[in-house]
Amino acid sequence: MDTRRILIADDHPLAREGLALAVRHAIPGAVISGVGTIAQAEALVARGRRFDLALLDLMLPDTHGFSGLLQLQFALPQVPVVIVTAREEPALARTARELGAAGFLRKSAPLDNLAEALRGIVAGKPVFSAGRICGDAGLVRERMAKLSPARRRVLFALADGRANKQIAQDLDVSEATVKAHLTAIFRLLGVHNRMQAMLALQPLLGETAQ
Known part of the structure; x- marks a missing residue:
């Protein structure tokens, strides 16, 4: 083995x-x-x-x-x-x-x-507590999976509450690039701004995603 x-x-x-x-x-x-x-x-x-x-x-x-x-x-x-x-x-x-x-x-x-x-x-047997699955988190994750790695990095930085300028510095890209990524992220999540994006992410990231 x-x-x-x-x-x-x-x-x-x-x-x-x-x-x-x-x-x-x-x-x-x-x-x-x-x-x-x-x-x-x-x-x-x-x-x-x-x-x-x-x-x-x-x-x-x-x-x-x-x-x-x-x-x-x-x-x-x-x-x-x-x-x-x-x-x-x-x-x-x-x-x-x-x-x-x-x-x-x-x-x-x-x-x-x-x-x-x-x-x-x-051996391939998942181990979880019993309970009903609500559905929202899985849907958001499916949409996140469609993002490029670069856009996912921007999304996780956004979830930390970082401003565009800070995200650009941390990821070593321009603010224009960050804005372009955010536009694509909002479109994929079906939202129009940061606040709506944070609300959509709450099932995954908890109370910090606000």
């Missing part, structure tokens, strides 16, 4: 180590890479690092709501991404499932339970 390569994205070293223990219990011989931010994860992918599974903390320093899940999914389109969080709200599990996560696990679960869930996910 080929060695499986696992990415763990969590900004707490002790949590990363705990998840690594669960991974080693579930997938003997797995090669594990740990990062503390989505930016670090994307940097590994940009350097050609390949992964078979990604475990993602829902609340990283450079994410809002489900933005980290979306960014990892776009960076690793063929890789199952599992949310592992300390948060307990059932609605989060429903939204994660709707957005195409491979699972939604809670850090409070015993090590053996986490390992069992990971074995199931590796």
